[in-house]
Amino acid sequence: MRVSGAASGADSGARTQRALASIVLGFELIVVFLMGMTVFGLSITEPRELGIIGGIGLCVVIILALATMRRGKVGIWIGWVVHVLMLLSALVLPMALIVGVIFTALWVYCMVKGTRIDRDRAAWIAEQQ
Template sequence: MTHNAGQDADDLVLSPSEQRAHNLALRASGTKKTSTQKSLASIALGFELFVVFLIGLTLFGLGVFDPAWVGLVIGGVACLLIIVALGLMRMGNVGIILGWVVHGLYFVGAFFLVPILFVGLIFTGLWLYCMWKGAQIDRMREARL
């Protein structure tokens, strides 16, 4: 990458070959314009997938529902919802909306098992931060371009 003397250290100029490689990488990822907000949302939901799976196992193991296998079904459906949200993250705001639904489900789950409330508060706080900071970074990048 080249750097002009009159520019700040953050303003790097790509050579033509680097620009072509960058454009090819963006096309391969399925998007021309990457959204920091959606990238952060995907990371947060990816971590939550494991936790939701463990919550489903906990609901089953503690026998919160009668029959106990209902806890596994609820955990599986919630995991499937997260996977669909991750898959739809590039398509408009559908993935973001499904992410909000997942976070709402934490608070519904707290009615059945109170410790889910603490997990929900932690991940919803992370989600809110990702939404806020990602949108802020996207706005700053858009203003710079």
């Protein structure tokens, strides 16, 4: 089974970090869509459809990050942009700040732990050879 961020062959340097990143972004994709529907349902924006358009727009950025996750650090950088946009969405829906902070904290944790796991794996492989 291959996870979106997993890699094989020569490009296996940061595969745990990318796998964890794709998991976080996958869950975030669902939540972002539901937040867009919430903004639409509460009629916070004028016209109402801006909530759906904004939610779908951020979903497209998340899908772009997931699609580029195997191409080096591009997907990771797009993921950082997603989290900045998530935090900025609190300007429209104040309760989105809680969701944005939780997902950003989870993202930072996965980036740190993923990097550490990948570094330890590379050291272990070098030690075995």
